[in-house]
Amino acid sequence: MNRRLSIALGTAVIAGSVLSTSMARADQPNMQNALGQLRSAKASLEVASNNKGGHRVNAIRLIDEAIVEVQMGMNAAR
Numbered sequence: 414m415n416r417r418l419s420i421a422l423g424t425a426v427i428a429g430s431v432l433s434t435s436m437a438r439a440d441q442p443n444m445q446n447a448l449g450q451l452r453s454a455k456a457s458l459e460v461a462s463n464n465k466g467g468h469r470v471n472a473i474r475l476i477d478e479a480i481v482e483v484q485m486g487m488n489a490a491r
Contacts, residue, residue, distance in 0.1 A: 423455065423477065444487045451480050 455476045458469055 420459065423459065423473065441487050441490060444483055444490075448480065448483050448487075451476050451483065455480075 455473055458473050458476070461469055463469065
């Protein structure tokens with residue numbers, strides 16, 4: 414996956430996560446902290462150099478999946 418597509422997909426996931434998080438219950442500080450840490454880790458990976466043998470891109474994909482899972486968990490707790 415090229416960098417532009419990766420960034421575009423990441424932006425879409427973040428936009429969706431903002432909407433989902435705003436709909437989730439506000440009394441889930443641990444889940445909200447985890448979500449923030451995942452987003453921070455993803456941002457760090459996105460600015461890292463590309464010469465990681467595909468592992469950086471895979472890590473970003475896995476973080477995107479983890480963000481979705483955390484959001485679904487938050488929404489399930491409504």
